[in-house]
Amino acid sequence: MVWPENVLPPQARLQSSGTSPRGAWRAQGGARARRSEAGPTTSASVGESWPHDQARVSAAGPQAEQMDLTGNFSGARAHCDETCLPDPVTPDGAAKAAAETGVLAVYPDAVVARTSLIIGYGRSEHERAVHELAASTRDGTLFTDDIRCPVHVADLAAALLELASCDASGIHHLAGTDALSRYALGVLIARRDGLDASRLPTGLRANSTLPGALDVRLDSRATQRKLRTTLRGARQFCAAPESQSHDLTHHP
Template sequence: MRLLVAGGGGLLGREVVRRARAAGHEVTATFRDRPIGVGGHRLDIRDRAAVAALVAAVRPEVIVNAAYRQADWAATADGGMHVAAAAAASRARLVHVSSDAIFSGRADEYDETAVPDPITPYGAAKAAAEVAVRGLVVDAAVVRTSLIIGAGESVIERQVRAIATGERGGVLFADDIRCPVHVADLAGAVLELAAVARPGVHNVAGADAISRHRLGVLIARRDGLDPAALPVALRAGSGLPGALAVRLNCAVTQKALVTRLRGAEEFLAA
């Protein structure tokens, strides 16, 4: 399989690239700022012409778009549209990685049929990208996921270690609920969806809906740190933007996957 991974320098992108190459696939990966070595191409997906030119040169069978920037509408929304347009022009399959940030948290849970109702600029950008992707690439696979955890490298894991060791201050919320997913599980699912055309929305998140504080406790225990050093608070009433609880129901997608989507209680076990 000839694969192009946009956002190949990120946590998920790196794992997708590593696994795809280990499986013998021909992989080209893009990065925006930090070079990623052999097979890496600097690309700003906000530049529609540059995206089109690279896709035309690589001629991928499948494009995985794992690129985003939370505070950058053009990168997340416009960039997603540019990748989708290039995929359509080259007749490449597309796996687009979205986020649970597209939801308000007003529903008890969200399955693959749930309609986005974002309440933050990032969530709105991700929702806009989904609209562009599904409009431009009829057989695109849209992967909605949650907090990505992986081998100590994620932002959340670094934050927890810094708080637990006193390197920085902060609190972890007991009422901020998500479904954390291990990067290896997410990458495995993405590559399964890349290998065979499976159009539509796919929820790919962890099996456990847990709070940020509980997630921090699990990370601290795994890393040999004291969970009691993690201050706990409530996000409700804090004035911080975003949903409180977003639970992704992955039952339908899980039935179609070989990759098992583990819960954080399992993959962060000491």
């Protein structure tokens, strides 16, 4: 498995570099992830320019995974579990919804894993933004009305490995348990990293020109019941300095 260097922690790369489950991952709309293996593979690949690109699934083995983020929901529902049908409000969200449909149509036994903001080890865009905003080296605001369920990258990676190791198929949600605004998440990150949270500027996404849903809360309880990995909420994984937080090697 190969994740971008600025997202996946080193121990997670080491954890997944040996004998590993079957499958291929491709993430859209943010942290990109692709996993492949030597020899016969199963792969799901969805281009960012979907629907101009087609979903391509080659099935020499029995497992395929596609991972996308939360843009395929409008936020009209208070909570979105795995049974909720996508109702995107942006072209990017429509592309993700079409990708899900395409992958599952071509390979019904595939896993489509939906996730949220991916946080961890100071390498995510949100963590970098918090540091730069606190230092006044970046213009911008953290929205108080933009709600997501952040997940730690180590939890996400471990959960994906579990899903690739078993006979799972269909839609799975892999998000944290805490629904937080981007500002509230920024405050947690600032406190974790010893920054002055009072320096973080706030604003309303509703007053901006940015498209997309305001409040998207992925309900991951059904998937969590299948996993040994705990999908922690941001209040938990931001409670201690990152060097003291857990990593993949601490998962059962």
